[in-house]
Amino acid sequence: MRFNLSRKRYAMAVDTRKCVGCSACVIACKEENALPLASFRSWIETETRGRFPDLAMEIRSERCEQCTDAACVANCPTGASYYAKGGVVLVDRSLCTGCKACVASCPYGARSIHPDGYADKCTFCLHRVDKGLKPACVAACPTQSLAFGDINDSGSDIAKVLRTRQWKQIDTEAGTKPNLYFLI
Amino acid sequence: MYETEIFRSGFDSSGIHVWGWEIAVYLFLGGMTAGLMIIAPLLSRRVPEERQSRALRLLPFAAPVLLSLGMLALLLDLEFELHVFRFYTALRITSPMSWGAWILLLIYPATLGLGSARLSAEETLSLVSRWPRLSPAFSSVLSWTRRNVEALERLNVILGVALGAYTGILLGTLAARALWSSMWLAPLFLISGFSAGAAATMLLPTTSEERDQLRRWDVMAMAAEIGALAIFFIDLASDGGERGRAAAALFFGGPYTAFFWAVVVIAGLGMPMALETIESRRHVNAAVLAPVLLLIGGLALRWIFVLAGQAAV
Numbered sequence: 101m102r103f104n105l106s107r108k109r110y111a112m113a114v115d116t117r118k119c120v121g122c123s124a125c126v127i128a129c130k131e132e133n134a135l136p137l138a139s140f141r142s143w144i145e146t147e148t149r150g151r152f153p154d155l156a157m158e159i160r161s162e163r164c165e166q167c168t169d170a171a172c173v174a175n176c177p178t179g180a181s182y183y184a185k186g187g188v189v190l191v192d193r194s195l196c197t198g199c200k201a202c203v204a205s206c207p208y209g210a211r212s213i214h215p216d217g218y219a220d221k222c223t224f225c226l227h228r229v230d231k232g233l234k235p236a237c238v239a240a241c242p243t244q245s246l247a248f249g250d251i252n253d254s255g256s257d258i259a260k261v262l263r264t265r266q267w268k269q270i271d272t273e274a275g276t277k278p279n280l281y282f283l284i
Numbered sequence: 285m286y287e288t289e290i291f292r293s294g295f296d297s298s299g300i301h302v303w304g305w306e307i308a309v310y311l312f313l314g315g316m317t318a319g320l321m322i323i324a325p326l327l328s329r330r331v332p333e334e335r336q337s338r339a340l341r342l343l344p345f346a347a348p349v350l351l352s353l354g355m356l357a358l359l360l361d362l363e364f365e366l367h368v369f370r371f372y373t374a375l376r377i378t379s380p381m382s383w384g385a386w387i388l389l390l391i392y393p394a395t396l397g398l399g400s401a402r403l404s405a406e407e408t409l410s411l412v413s414r415w416p417r418l419s420p421a422f423s424s425v426l427s428w429t430r431r432n433v434e435a436l437e438r439l440n441v442i443l444g445v446a447l448g449a450y451t452g453i454l455l456g457t458l459a460a461r462a463l464w465s466s467m468w469l470a471p472l473f474l475i476s477g478f479s480a481g482a483a484a485t486m487l488l489p490t491t492s493e494e495r496d497q498l499r500r501w502d503v504m505a506m507a508a509e510i511g512a513l514a515i516f517f518i519d520l521a522s523d524g525g526e527r528g529r530a531a532a533a534l535f536f537g538g539p540y541t542a543f544f545w546a547v548v549v550i551a552g553l554g555m556p557m558a559l560e561t562i563e564s565r566r567h568v569n570a571a572v573l574a575p576v577l578l579l580i581g582g583l584a585l586r587w588i589f590v591l592a593g594q595a596a597v
Contacts, residue, residue, distance in 0.1 A: 143293050147291075177374070178374045216364075
């Protein structure tokens with residue numbers, strides 16, 4: 101039995117060396133969360149560097165970074181955006197006015213407006229995690245390039261992979277302390 | 285050469301463009317309201333009471349009207365208008381939008397109180413005779429506001445400065461947008477709001493003595509605004525990193541260059557400043573051109589900042 105005295109901190113790692121950009125995570129998310137037409141909570145970013153024919157490409161499966169100092173939570177005027185279990189940033193629909201301050205403040209462009217008029221975002225599939233399942237994107241990834249878990253639990257998938265691999269984070273200059281890790 | 289190209293799937297890029305004309309109009313009308321709240325008390329101290337025009341005396345009543353129009357634009361921007369009351373079930377100190385919402389609420393009693401204190405005897409009588417039942421309550425309110433008119437004037441100036449600065453801070457805390465995340469937007473929008481308030485007052489039937497004073501203040505405000513704009517761009521290009529330079533480039537060669545320089549700087553600042561300077565020197569009576577140009581420039585400034593801020597992510 102393992103004793104973990106520190107607080108839960110959910111995080112996700114994306115293996116940029118395994119990800120082929122197949123979008124299975126994007127579709128699994130859309131289906132799991134019954135997202136409306138043209139609405140997504142995750143996406144694929146393809147970064148190409150260099151000049152033909154000397155090119156390097158990095159493929160990243162991306163979603164909300166569930167920032168520890170989230171700009172969206174700070175800028176929310178009604179308290180609709182809040183930190184839930186494991187530091188996951190959620191939106192309380194009954195408080196959201198659709199003012200879009202959170203959308204404007206997010207350095208990652210991770211939020212959108214649901215047709216019903218509230219701010220919509222990735223929840224790290226907390227409804228699945230509470231049942232002991234992995235987030236839909238992690239479960240669906242055919243190349244197993246996504247790792248999820250409590251970063252403060254040394255036995256979790258994410259803690260193990262971050263101990264053994266080199267990683268980076270993106271757009272950290274925004275100062276929001278993101279919780280997505282990209283294995284390189 | 286080393287180049288980087290990022291392609292993003294899935295997301296509809298138009299979803300990233302979040303704020304449109306509603307916010308620009310609101311920031312403009314909010315700034316103008318702030319200007320009126322500062323100008324009404326200051327100008328009525330400069331001009332002796334017996335020489336004041338009716339427009340100046342009742343100027344505090346213009347503020348809640350303009351602010352209500354601005355708040356209507358703000359309401360139209362909300363994606364879920366029925367939840368607008370949620371702004372008043374919370375006070376979030378980290379969100380300028382939240383404390384701004386509360387400032388907006390304080391402005392109504394402050395401006396209406398100051399305005400009512402400056403009603404003439406006939407105006408009071410005609411109001412009271414229209415609603416005789418309310419006359420006891422009305423006269424007790426009036427006697428209170430008349431006793432506290434100096435405190436109300438101070439409150440109007442303080443709330444006016446808070447409102448004018450808040451319209452800039454609102455964009456300034458959105459760190460994700462390089463163009464907006466500058467604290468120079470607060471003084472810039474405050475000064476521009478003062479200018480818009482002066483322009484709006486000049487369009488009312490004021491006396492030439494009042495307009496002379498307004499022009500003197502306005503020329504100083506426009507000079508300060510040009511200075512604030514220059515400092516804003518220097519700060520953005522030198523201290524804003526790569527993204528700051530990219531945002532500044534939108535106005536110096538980029539897609540917003542022509543509109544910004546032609547409408548905001550030349551038509552909205554340079555021309556009214558020249559016109560008002562000439563009018564002051566030659567003591568010619570003011571034309572409507574300078575104030576109208578100022579108002580167009582003020583609206584254009586907000587509009588272009590709202591749009592360009594989202595173009596430079």
